[in-house]
Amino acid sequence: FEDVDFPAALAHEPTRHFLRETGLPEDGFLFQLDTDVPLPTLAEYYEDERPDVFTPDQLPRDADHLIRLGHLIEDNSLIVDGATGAILDWSEPDATLYALNTDVSTLAFTLWLLHRERTIDESLSHELTEEAYDQLATTMTQTLSKVDPTGTAPGSEWHYWTEMFQDEAGGVL
Incomplete structure (x- = not known):
C-alpha cells in the first residue's frame, strides 16, 4: 500500500x-x-x-x-x-x-499458517488420514492461540480462524 x-x-x-x-x-x-x-x-x-x-x-x-x-x-x-x-x-x-x-502482523502470520497448511495438504493429500487432519487443525489452532490469543480468550464465543482451521467438511483442511 x-x-x-x-x-x-x-x-x-x-x-x-x-x-x-x-x-x-x-x-x-x-x-x-x-x-x-x-x-x-x-x-x-x-x-x-x-x-x-x-x-x-x-x-x-x-x-x-x-x-x-x-x-x-x-x-x-x-x-x-x-x-x-x-x-x-x-x-x-x-x-x-x-x-x-x-x-496486521499477526494477521500476516495467520495467512502464512494457512498457506503452509495448503502446501502440506497439496503435497500429502492422498496420504493424510482423518486423524492427521484433526492433528494438523489442532496444531495450527494451538500455534495461533500462542502467537495471537485474540478471539480465543475466555469469553470469546467464536473465532473465525479457528473455525476455518477445523472446517474439514468445508474443504479448508
Missing part, C-alpha cells in the same frame, strides 16, 4: 507502517484485498458500494473509523480499527464485528 491508499481514519502508525512497508497478499486463500481503490472506511464502503445492504444506523457506531481491507469468505469483511490497529471480522449476516487478530 501507499500513503495515498490510507484514509485519514487510519491513524494507527504501526498499522500504516506495516501495510506500507510489508503489506499483505493481494489474493490470499479465504480472503481478497481491495487494491483497486484507496481503502474505504466501513461507512464509505456501504455508502458507495452497497447502499442497499446497510444504512448508516445499521452499521457499528465506529464505522467511520473502521477501514475495510477486503473480503473474507461468506459475506464477511476484513476490517482494521483505524485507532488501535486491531483486525476484525465484519459479518454481514450477523451485522456484528468479531475480533480476528491483534494486528
Whole structure:
C-alpha cells in the first residue's frame, strides 16, 4: 500500500507502517484485498458500494473509523480499527464485528499458517488420514492461540480462524 491508499481514519502508525512497508497478499486463500481503490472506511464502503445492504444506523457506531481491507469468505469483511490497529471480522449476516487478530502482523502470520497448511495438504493429500487432519487443525489452532490469543480468550464465543482451521467438511483442511 501507499500513503495515498490510507484514509485519514487510519491513524494507527504501526498499522500504516506495516501495510506500507510489508503489506499483505493481494489474493490470499479465504480472503481478497481491495487494491483497486484507496481503502474505504466501513461507512464509505456501504455508502458507495452497497447502499442497499446497510444504512448508516445499521452499521457499528465506529464505522467511520473502521477501514475495510477486503473480503473474507461468506459475506464477511476484513476490517482494521483505524485507532488501535486491531483486525476484525465484519459479518454481514450477523451485522456484528468479531475480533480476528491483534494486528496486521499477526494477521500476516495467520495467512502464512494457512498457506503452509495448503502446501502440506497439496503435497500429502492422498496420504493424510482423518486423524492427521484433526492433528494438523489442532496444531495450527494451538500455534495461533500462542502467537495471537485474540478471539480465543475466555469469553470469546467464536473465532473465525479457528473455525476455518477445523472446517474439514468445508474443504479448508
